[in-house]
Amino acid sequence: MNVLIDRFDVFAGGFWLTFQICVLAAIGALVLGAVVAVLRISPVPPLRALGTAYVTVFRNMPLTVVMFFAAFGLPVLGSNADFLRIPVLDQVFTRLGTDLPYFRFALIALVLYTAAFVCEALRSGVNAVSPGQAEAARAIGMTFTQNLRFVVLPQSWKACIVPLGSVIIAMIKNSALIGFFGVVGDLSQSADQLTSAEGFAFVPVAIGISIGYLIMTVPLGALLDRIERRQAVAAR
Amino acid sequence: MSQQSVLYDVPGPRQRRLTLVLSILVGLLILVGAYFLVYLPMDEKGQLTLELWGPLIDPGNENFSAVWDRISVGIVNTLTAAALAIVSSLAIGTLVAVLRIQLKTLVKRRFTGFATPVSYLLRGLSWLLSAVTRVCIEVFRGLPVVLTIFFVARGLPEFGITMDTLFYLVIGLTIYNSVVIAEILRSGMEGLPPGQREAAAAIGLSPLQTTIIVLLPQAFRIMLPALISQLVVVLKDTSLGFIISYEEILNIGKQIIGALSNPIQVYIVIAVLFILVNYSLSKLAQYVQRRLARGRKTADTPTQNPPAVALVSQAEGGASGV
Known part of the structure; x- marks a missing residue:
């Protein structure tokens, strides 16, 4: 169990990075999802078709495929997702401004994918x-x-508000995928790093990583349950 | 669709003309946008050449049959993993749901027939059991599927259990999805009107019999749409097999890209395959939902109103896929 104490900095850093991408992706997905939702209820048929097509495509495609598109397709098209190097934001979220584009690619994929669910x-x-x-x-x-x-x-x-919360929880869980797409130092990539490269015992690392995710998902889920129960009482 | 007619007045002739003009304008705008944002960049980088697309869409191409042979292997592997995962998670999920409902009634029991210390012991024990299952469910529901798969594939060999990667994937998927299915079924059972349970108790069924004979079949029926949506989620999640190098369709895609270096084209084809299958599955779910909503119009069956919890877990189930 020593790894939990000795390498606490790795776990904390991983948690912080995962938290960062979750915050950014949640904001992005809420904005984009709202736009798509407006398209879907607009009175102009082509706009409605556009919104429906977006939702159909991204809801039925695995996030993994979206990630592959972002991580391998964008470079082929010559894009480094540099438009995400937003001047003030990249001071707070330092990964936005790095030369390695994988954080930005992962962010794009998460936003595109989650927006479809936010819209719904x-x-x-x-x-x-x-x-x-x-x-x-x-x-x-x-x-x-x-x-x-x-x-x-x-x-x-x-x-x-309750469905939106579920979508956000799902997004936090989906963010575990970014570690397998070149983003160095998030929670899931730390698990790989600590067990295979640094040779720590598997079980304590797994426990540490799991706690990192559960800290984010379980309280949010409990909060949603509360809100839902309260609404159910109010509706009666 | 029904909401649109409510939000807007029924359009008059002037409004209809306006909508038509706007539609044409917007349609043109979308086409122009697609040309500049999709076609031009793709063309500029030479992504639309037959050299890159040929192996995938041109039957005359030398690589066509080899590529599609590999892709069909990938499809078969993906479907195998998805089928195994859904069957095992349905079985385990049902068991867990029944267990949780049983434990809930057990916790309420006072064990009055026993001596006082024994009854307190039994009550403590059943409370403990119920708490443990509750915690397990929360933990496995809160963990990303990627990690359960990764943990299974990395963790089991540490304990000396090695097997085919297919089974790592299936076990990882089952752990997560069985818990979700258990929650779907449980909310379905708890959403049933209390009269069902009371009637079953009145004719002398034990709690276990009540659950199995009366509650579970109805829960399955009400929750069928949610269960089908979960199938979509499982199918999408099998794509995670690539992290443990199971030969599912994405992994095969990667091999093809390694040989032909046409990532965009291969991923577009894979995405289209996924969208086709999953779209038809979600349509099936909607169809079943409509059938159920129309329902049996005879007695006061609960089918008409699936409980609110159910709708939420359905939304979550739909969203939690990767």
């Missing part, structure tokens, strides 16, 4: 608002934007 969660929230609400709003003469702003969105926000 948001849409399920809009669909959960009973049709009578929107009809009533139109009946008293509200415009489309007023309808969304004052009637539909405030209610759908409540309905989609």
